[in-house]
Amino acid sequence: MKKVFAGATIFLDRSDINTDEIIPAKYLTEVTKEALTPYLLEDLKLDGFDPQGDALKNARVVVSRQNFGCGSSREHAPWVFEVNDIHTIIAEGYARIFRQNMFNGGMLAIELPKADIDTLFELSKLGTVEIAVDVEAQCLAVSAGDQQQSFQFEISGFDKALVKAGGWVEFADDRY
Amino acid sequence: MGKTIAEKIFESHLRDEPFEGTKVLDLDRVLCHEITTPVAIADLEWRGKDRVFDATKIKAVIDHVTPSKDTKTATQAKMLRDWARRHDLKDFFDVGHNGVCHALFPEKGYIRPGFTVIMGDSHTCTHGAFGAFAAGVGTTDLEVGILKGICAFREPATIRVNLSGTLQPGVYAKDVILYVIGQLGVNGATDRVIEFGGSVVGEMSMEARMTLCNMAIEAGGTSGLCMPDQVTVDYLWEFIQDDYASKEAAVEDYKKWHSDADASYDQVLDFDITSLEPQMTYGYKPDCVKSVGEMAGTAVDQIYIGTCTNGRIEDLRVAAQILKGRRIANTVRGIVSPATPKIYSDAMKEGIIQIFMESGFCVTNPTCGACLGMSNGVLAEGEVCASTSNRNFNGRMGKGGMVHLLSPATAAATAVTGVITDARTL
Numbered sequence: 001m002k003k004v005f006a007g008a009t010i011f012l013d014r015s016d017i018n019t020d021e022i023i024p025a026k027y028l029t030e031v032t033k034e035a036l037t038p039y040l041l042e043d044l045k046l047d048g049f050d051p052q053g054d055a056l057k058n059a060r061v062v063v064s065r066q067n068f069g070c071g072s073s074r075e076h077a078p079w080v081f082e083v084n085d086i087h088t089i090i091a092e093g094y095a096r097i098f099r100q101n102m103f104n105g106g107m108l109a110i111e112l113p114k115a116d117i118d119t120l121f122e123l124s125k126l127g128t129v130e131i132a133v134d135v136e137a138q139c140l141a142v143s144a145g146d147q148q149q150s151f152q153f154e155i156s157g158f159d160k161a162l163v164k165a166g167g168w169v170e171f172a173d174d175r176y
Numbered sequence: 177m178g179k180t181i182a183e184k185i186f187e188s189h190l191r192d193e194p195f196e197g198t199k200v201l202d203l204d205r206v207l208c209h210e211i212t213t214p215v216a217i218a219d220l221e222w223r224g225k226d227r228v229f230d231a232t233k234i235k236a237v238i239d240h241v242t243p244s245k246d247t248k249t250a251t252q253a254k255m256l257r258d259w260a261r262r263h264d265l266k267d268f269f270d271v272g273h274n275g276v277c278h279a280l281f282p283e284k285g286y287i288r289p290g291f292t293v294i295m296g297d298s299h300t301c302t303h304g305a306f307g308a309f310a311a312g313v314g315t316t317d318l319e320v321g322i323l324k325g326i327c328a329f330r331e332p333a334t335i336r337v338n339l340s341g342t343l344q345p346g347v348y349a350k351d352v353i354l355y356v357i358g359q360l361g362v363n364g365a366t367d368r369v370i371e372f373g374g375s376v377v378g379e380m381s382m383e384a385r386m387t388l389c390n391m392a393i394e395a396g397g398t399s400g401l402c403m404p405d406q407v408t409v410d411y412l413w414e415f416i417q418d419d420y421a422s423k424e425a426a427v428e429d430y431k432k433w434h435s436d437a438d439a440s441y442d443q444v445l446d447f448d449i450t451s452l453e454p455q456m457t458y459g460y461k462p463d464c465v466k467s468v469g470e471m472a473g474t475a476v477d478q479i480y481i482g483t484c485t486n487g488r489i490e491d492l493r494v495a496a497q498i499l500k501g502r503r504i505a506n507t508v509r510g511i512v513s514p515a516t517p518k519i520y521s522d523a524m525k526e527g528i529i530q531i532f533m534e535s536g537f538c539v540t541n542p543t544c545g546a547c548l549g550m551s552n553g554v555l556a557e558g559e560v561c562a563s564t565s566n567r568n569f570n571g572r573m574g575k576g577g578m579v580h581l582l583s584p585a586t587a588a589a590t591a592v593t594g595v596i597t598d599a600r601t602l
């Protein structure tokens with residue numbers, strides 16, 4: 001499946017959102033990614049957030065705070081985003097395994113400094129936010145209401161190569 | 177400039193550096209269980225690459241839900257089983273021989289100082305207790321590990337945690353690691369390894385060191401690490417005696433996996449643990465830590481003793497000592513799950529299983545079971561569990577349930593009174 005790094009954005013205003021909240025362990029008995037689709041963020045309790053709501057259904061990008069994806073190593077966490085067409089996460093920081101799992105699947109786990117994340121949350125008050133990522137230029141174009149803003153981000157050469165290749169299996173296959 | 181043990185392991189296993197800062201390592205062990213591996217197997221099949229890089233370096237176990245509880249878990253088990261047979265994996269552990277991965281694989285002698293180890297399981301950091309670099313990974317990393325015997329890492333910096341002083345009676349490795357996590361925070365060690373040292377670690381058994389390293393991930397750490405020494409050699413001796421003329425020779429050789437005195441650390445933390453009290457968690461994050469004394473009197477519904485953190489023989493001994501001649505409160509359910517068949521059988525020989533049963537505990541087969549809320553003791557909405565496991569996320573042991581992480585001693589004392597209890601006050 002071709003990855004898309006742009007679209008409507010949902011804001012999850014909390015640090016330490018863990019993999020059990022993203023996809024509860026009881027669904028780990030599924031052996032296909034697609035079967036996970038209805039359960040995205042099912043156990044996340046957050047003011048104004050509804051795992052069955054339209055905001056999540058329409059979202060293509062997630063913005064959150066610090067230590068996103070902590071907890072278990074389950075790749076089901078990135079997959080449940082993937083099958084819900086969310087291929088970009090933007091946060092202040094990630095748990096290592098989750099971040100690696102995102103890139104290993106050819107998806108983006110973008111890190112921004114706290115000040116930029118704060119600005120994004122501010123922009124979200126203006127109405128619907130759309131974000132488009134230019135991986136090559138390492139730039140995010142953000143539109144919120146009638147405002148436009150852009151942000152630069154850092155990404156390692158390796159992570160960029162994984163996104164380009166479509167994931168670690170493809171990259172490793174090519175090289176080793 | 178000297179090197180840390182992590183740096184030495186990285187250097188000795190480096191296969192490639194495709195980009196600055198990215199190190200592709202050769203792997204000594206790829207460990208597998210039935211929750212995260214079947215998806216990797218299915219993907220390899222789909223890609224037409226159903227191969228393994230080295231059947232002797234891959235070890236597999238069915239441990240999370242076993243014996244299977246329904247069709248789906250039976251299918252996962254079958255996928256792993258069929259794959260293990262197809263590739264002639266000698267070290268595959270099924271019903272009757274299986275136990276919790278991070279207790280079983282060390283017990284079999286598979287983990288050695290200086291090894292690189294991955295598994296599709298976040299608590300793989302446990303194996304660092306042997307002086308190995310052991311990291312939890314996702315399914316894609318696992319898949320490439322199975323196929324090519326490699327894994328890519330950003331070389332982690334090291335946090336050195338010096339533990340000095342004396343552990344007081346009734347205070348255990350679990351209390352120490354909960355305290356350290358409380359200090360570091362849930363992401364205090366992200367992208368770094370935690371190297372445990374100091375006199376307290378020197379005196380700890382391998383079991384206790386595994387308890388320490390097991391929870392490194394709860395502070396975000398890539399791996400926990402302890403330097404291999406006499407204790408490590410004694411534990412491994414039955415597996416390594418053909419390789420060394422004497423235990424002394426093994427201890428000497430393993431010194432190559434010690435951090436140099438002038439190694440540089442990202443951070444050095446010194447804790448004198450002489451006055452440390454038993455610790456436990458109170459919230460939904462492993463760094464929400466208080467002393468058991470502060471939480472005393474909190475009501476619980478279930479006690480769970482087991483898991484890769486504290487389901488080893490030493491843990492069962494400590495709990496049994498407290499339970500001996502006592503009965504658990506009639507307001508609580510007690511469940512104990514020895515982490516491996518060997519632990520179960522040793523506990524039986526020592527009369528520990530009898531003590532558990534007479535006190536009113538239910539003894540289950542070796543499995544992860546309730547730890548991740550999949551079987552053998554799932555909580556109902558609003559219920560509270562005092563657990564010797566390592567993770568207290570909201571819903572971890574069942575939707576709407578609350579988990580307090582604590583030591584086997586605290587768990588046993590709490591079982592007796594039905595409310596959170598410092599075992600030293602019993």
Ligand code: SF4
Nearest residue numbers: 299483484544547548
């Ligand atoms: S006992 Fe719990 S933490 Fe350990 S491997 Fe099993 S599920 Fe994971």
